[in-house]
Amino acid sequence: xxxxxxxxxxxxxxxxxxDWTDCSKLGISAYVKSKTLAEKAVWAWxxxxxxxxxxxxxxxxxxxxxxxxxxxxxxxxxxxxxLKATTGAKLPNYGYSCVDVCDIALMHVRAxxxxxxSVGRRFIGSARCFLWVPEMAKxxxxxxxxxQIPFVKASNxxxxxxxxxxxxxxxxxxxxxxxxxxxxxxSCRRLGIDFRDPRESLVExxxxxxxxx
Numbered sequence: 001x002x003x004x005x006x007x008x009x010x011x012x013x014x015x016x017x018x019d020w021t022d023c024s025k026l027g028i029s030a031y032v033k034s035k036t037l038a039e040k041a042v043w044a045w046x047x048x049x050x051x052x053x054x055x056x057x058x059x060x061x062x063x064x065x066x067x068x069x070x071x072x073x074x075x076x077x078x079x080x081x082x083l084k085a086t087t088g089a090k091l092p093n094y095g096y097s098c099v100d101v102c103d104i105a106l107m108h109v110r111a112x113x114x115x116x117x118s119v120g121r122r123f124i125g126s127a128r129c130f131l132w133v134p135e136m137a138k139x140x141x142x143x144x145x146x147x148q149i150p151f152v153k154a155s156n157x158x159x160x161x162x163x164x165x166x167x168x169x170x171x172x173x174x175x176x177x178x179x180x181x182x183x184x185x186x187s188c189r190r191l192g193i194d195f196r197d198p199r200e201s202l203v204e205x206x207x208x209x210x211x212x213x
Contacts, residue, residue, distance in 0.1 A: 001035035002059060003124065004097075004180040016183040017059075017122040027174030031074075039122075054119045056111045060104045061126040061182055062096030064201035066208035079205045082137050082149060090154035094175045095132035097182040098198035099125045110191040117190040126182035127195035136202055143203045144210070 005021035005028055021028065021036040039057055046055045063075045085091075104125045111118040131139075137151035156176045163169035187193045 001032040002039045004182065005032055005036075014181045014183050015124075017124055017186055027171060029171040054115060056118045056120070057122045058104065058107050058111065059122055059124050060099055061124070062098045062131075062198075063101050063104060063125075064098055064198050064205050065101035066204045067101075070212065076205055076209070078133075079136070079140075079202065080209050082133075082140055083144075083147065083206055083209060085137070085150050087148060087150060089150045090152050090158060091134045091137055091150070092159045092169070092172050093132055093134060093153050093156065093177055094172050095130055095135065095179065097126045097128070097130050097180060098201070099127050100196040100198060100201040103127070103193055103195050107187060107191055107193060110193065114191060121186070121190070123187045123191060124182050124184055125187065126184050127198050128181070128184055129198045130179055130181055131198065131202070139199055139202055140206055144206065 002021050003015050003017070003019045005023075005025055006015065006019040007022060008015065008019070020040070021032060023033045023036055039059075042055070042057070046053055063073070064079070067076055082091075107123060107125055111123065132153075134151050134153040137149055141147075141149040141151050156173075159169060159176060160173055163173045184193070184195060188195075
């Protein structure tokens with residue numbers, strides 16, 4: 001969130017740790033703005049008040065994988081929404097760079113184990129796997145054929161019309177058809193992370209949710 005809403009220089013298509021979301025841009029959600037301002041605040045506080053402190057920030061992308069319990073966050077709730085979608089529902093064409101929750105946990109451990117490589121740095125948690133929402137739904141449709149999970153893509157015009165009555169769709173409207181790739185070069189090189197395939201993590205997330213129903 002604190003990276004992917006930056007304006008990239010001409011000729012570059014992949015975001016990295018040097019990029020920061022521009023909170024003044026039209027359509028930035030409260031969630032994205034809060035994540036960006038919070039990270040900027042902690043770096044500013046660190047530089048001004050505690051430069052001796054060892055600080056590293058881990059920046060997860062769209063986190064998938066089975067939760068530890070029933071207290072889960074927005075990424076898992078989005079998967080839950082796909083599982084509950086009614087037959088005939090059409091999905092907006094927007095998506096996420098994804099990562100497995102276990103890899104994010106390992107990044108935190110490795111950052112503490114490798115302070116010479118990690119202190120004073122930001123690290124993106126992403127498997128370099130971008131999934132559109134309809135693509136996620138199709139993966140779930142194929143993994144759980146008995147549930148007949150819809151995966152048809154809605155036209156952008158349909159989503160824009162629905163957003164007139166549903167404010168929650170307005171952030172999606174400004175992000176339709178936008179593919180945002182995140183570099184994980186630093187996380188792989190400095191923290192030694194070998195990222196899992198988030199497609200498998202998506203199915204594991206769904207299995208967790210379905211086991212609770």
